Amino acid sequence: MTDTAGTGGETGSKKVLGLFALAMINVAAVLSIRNFPSMAIYGWSCIGWYIIGAVLFLIPISLAGAELATGWPEGGGVYAWVKQAFGEKGGFTALFCEWSNNLVWFPTVLSFIASTLAFALTPALATSPYYMFGVMMIAFWGTTAIAYFGEEASTKFGNTGVILGSIIPAILIIVLGVWWIGSGQALVLPPLSLGAMVPTINVDTLPFFATIILLFAGMEMAGFHALETRNPQRDFPRAMALSAAIIVICTVLATLAIAMVIPAGQLNLASGVMQAIQYFFNAAHMPGLVAPMAVLITLGGVVSLAAWLIGPAKGLGIVAEEGNMPPMFDRTNKYGAPVAVLVMQALIGSLISLLYVFLPSVNQAYWILSAMTVELLCIVYILVFASVIKLRYSQPDKPRSFTIPGGMAGVWIVGGLGLFGTILAFVVGLMPPSFFASDGLAYVLSVLLGTFLLAVPPLVFLKFKKPGWQRSASAKEVPP
Amino acid sequence: MHERRYILARTLREEHGLALFLILMSQIPCALIIVLSVEVPYSTVSGVPVKNAIRAAGVTVTSTKNVTWNLPRATGGRTCVLSDAAGNNITISTQSFDSDDSRDAAIQMYNANPIGRGRPAGSLIVPGSQLVYITPAGSEIIKEIGAEPVSRPGLK
Numbered sequence: 001m002t003d004t005a006g007t008g009g010e011t012g013s014k015k016v017l018g019l020f021a022l023a024m025i026n027v028a029a030v031l032s033i034r035n036f037p038s039m040a041i042y043g044w045s046c047i048g049w050y051i052i053g054a055v056l057f058l059i060p061i062s063l064a065g066a067e068l069a070t071g072w073p074e075g076g077g078v079y080a081w082v083k084q085a086f087g088e089k090g091g092f093t094a095l096f097c098e099w100s101n102n103l104v105w106f107p108t109v110l111s112f113i114a115s116t117l118a119f120a121l122t123p124a125l126a127t128s129p130y131y132m133f134g135v136m137m138i139a140f141w142g143t144t145a146i147a148y149f150g151e152e153a154s155t156k157f158g159n160t161g162v163i164l165g166s167i168i169p170a171i172l173i174i175v176l177g178v179w180w181i182g183s184g185q186a187l188v189l190p191p192l193s194l195g196a197m198v199p200t201i202n203v204d205t206l207p208f209f210a211t212i213i214l215l216f217a218g219m220e221m222a223g224f225h226a227l228e229t230r231n232p233q234r235d236f237p238r239a240m241a242l243s244a245a246i247i248v249i250c251t252v253l254a255t256l257a258i259a260m261v262i263p264a265g266q267l268n269l270a271s272g273v274m275q276a277i278q279y280f281f282n283a284a285h286m287p288g289l290v291a292p293m294a295v296l297i298t299l300g301g302v303v304s305l306a307a308w309l310i311g312p313a314k315g316l317g318i319v320a321e322e323g324n325m326p327p328m329f330d331r332t333n334k335y336g337a338p339v340a341v342l343v344m345q346a347l348i349g350s351l352i353s354l355l356y357v358f359l360p361s362v363n364q365a366y367w368i369l370s371a372m373t374v375e376l377l378c379i380v381y382i383l384v385f386a387s388v389i390k391l392r393y394s395q396p397d398k399p400r401s402f403t404i405p406g407g408m409a410g411v412w413i414v415g416g417l418g419l420f421g422t423i424l425a426f427v428v429g430l431m432p433p434s435f436f437a438s439d440g441l442a443y444v445l446s447v448l449l450g451t452f453l454l455a456v457p458p459l460v461f462l463k464f465k466k467p468g469w470q471r472s473a474s475a476k477e478v479p480p
Numbered sequence: 481m482h483e484r485r486y487i488l489a490r491t492l493r494e495e496h497g498l499a500l501f502l503i504l505m506s507q508i509p510c511a512l513i514i515v516l517s518v519e520v521p522y523s524t525v526s527g528v529p530v531k532n533a534i535r536a537a538g539v540t541v542t543s544t545k546n547v548t549w550n551l552p553r554a555t556g557g558r559t560c561v562l563s564d565a566a567g568n569n570i571t572i573s574t575q576s577f578d579s580d581d582s583r584d585a586a587i588q589m590y591n592a593n594p595i596g597r598g599r600p601a602g603s604l605i606v607p608g609s610q611l612v613y614i615t616p617a618g619s620e621i622i623k624e625i626g627a628e629p630v631s632r633p634g635l636k
Contacts, residue, residue, distance in 0.1 A: 034593050038601040103506050105597065112592040124552040127585040204568060204616045211598030272589045275550040326495035348506050355510060366591050369510060370599045377597055433603045450509035457505050464498060
């Protein structure tokens with residue numbers, strides 16, 4: 001893997017992405033089997049929770065993303081969109097928040113990958129920090145290596161992986177659920193009623209409310225790949241619609257399938273998705289499918305990692321290309337991959353993973369870190385929703401092949417719902433969980449300070465910005 | 481020539497400085513929180529700590545059941561459904577583990593299963609050799625139990 005191209009994207013961007021590939025990027029980023037057992041605990045009321053998530057986030061972000069991506073189909077995704085509305089500081093901050101929240105999230109998804117794979121081999125392996133760290137690093141650097149080979153390789157891997165690792169397992173769970181009902185087996189859910197679908201919303205469940213809002217986070221991920229899209233004006237809105245449909249259908253039906261088969265008490269105890277899957281397949285008298293499912297779900301985890309690892313890194317590459325970061329961050333290889341950002345990201349992620357695995361029993365510390373990821377993501381989406389509203393005023397004549405229906409009222413309703421949901425999630429994300437009750441202020445300050453530290457570097461980079469960084473960028477734009 | 485070299489060297493230093501700054505900024509919050517957190521020592525906890533605490537807090541136990549989680553080297557525990565005077569219900573599950581490795585692996589597995597990009601469902605408390613898993617996470621009942629001194633030993 002020699003890096004030969006130096007700085008810049010001399011090779012340009014190959015237009016390799018069509019409707020299906022774009023949709024699969026979003027599906028990979030959002031659809032996760034591990035959500036199903038956790039949501040199945042809520043029985044029929046999971047439908048109500050999903051509706052809340054869809055109304056306050058999924059539908060607004062899909063519509064806003066479609067309008068922004070067709071209006072400004074430049075590289076950088078949220079960076080390009082927010083920059084148009086709030087300038088470079090806003091755009092860079094939005095992108096950096098998306099990228100830095102990944103750094104804290106990486107150990108989570110990597111340990112999910114390692115522990116799920118252990119289930120296919122020997123579950124006891126998950127108790128070995130050396131096994132965990134080894135598999136985490138193979139998955140992390142392996143995914144980085146795939147990203148190194150550019151968009152074409154990533155797309156092939158992503159398309160195959162998301163079908164095998166996310167969609168097929170979800171369909172399998174749904175089919176087994178249908179078989180369970182059809183074969184007259186006992187259902188653990190009470191009969192369906194409208195009241196049963198209404199979730200309980202009170203102070204106790206408010207923290208869960210924030211989680212639900214961000215359940216569908218990642219729908220903007222395809223926007224990072226605008227430069228490689230053949231026909232962004234036509235394909236982005238369709239990809240948003242297709243991916244949203246796949247995600248909602250798979251998520252709701254698979255969650256209900258699990259809820260109908262596994263008693264909620266068992267799901268409470270099953271802290272891992274594979275424990276629930278094992279119970280599910282044992283109940284269906286198909287224990288032989290547990291290990292293959294573990295392998296597929298592991299693949300699904302890797303594909304999800306790849307989607308989140310590549311998208312924001314590409315965005316950061318664009319930021320560097322525009323001269324907002326030193327040229328050393330602007331190194332791309334012959335495949336057009338932002339190799340410097342990818343390597344730096346992998347190094348930072350590896351260090352955090354090392355701390356995560358080898359400093360054990362840091363449960364409360366990790367809780368604070370995960371709260372930071374929620375806050376950082378909320379900042380991203382608050383800026384995106386604010387941008388879609390502002391750009392209707394500041395650039396009303398900019399051609400957009402897709403616009404949020406309903407004129408200004410429509411954009412205010414969609415943007416307003418999204419803003420309401422994400423601002424509420426931000427505020428609720430600061431609420432200390434019950435085990436921090438005695439030290440609530442310290443918790444809030446820790447989360448706010450950590451969020452600030454992870455969000456502030458763009459302002460420092462822009463403060464030190466040099467004209468030379470821009471020269472390096474513009475030199476690349478000269479055609480060969 | 482000399483001046484150009486000086487400017488180049490200074491620019492390079494600044495670039496490296498900014499790269500280092502970026503790496504440090506991304507590590508500081510994580511490292512500080514993780515390193516400054518007090519590790520929960522593995523120690524055998526006698527009895528059922530939750531049971532002792534809820535008795536002291538005046539909360540009603542609606543049902544109890546012995547269970548062993550399907551996790552490596554889990555050695556058993558109990559699931560209780562609790563209600564308070566205000567009508568709030570929560571489920572509390574305790575589980576013992578045979579070593580700090582298996583207990584910490586269970587903690588990692590819990591943290592590795594967030595919903596979406598958020599946090600895992602419920603909350604997890606680590607008293608010594610046991611894990612206590614509670615849903616819903618923000619319940620008032622937990623605050624009532626948490627206020628009781630009997631639940632404090634072993635908790636960070």
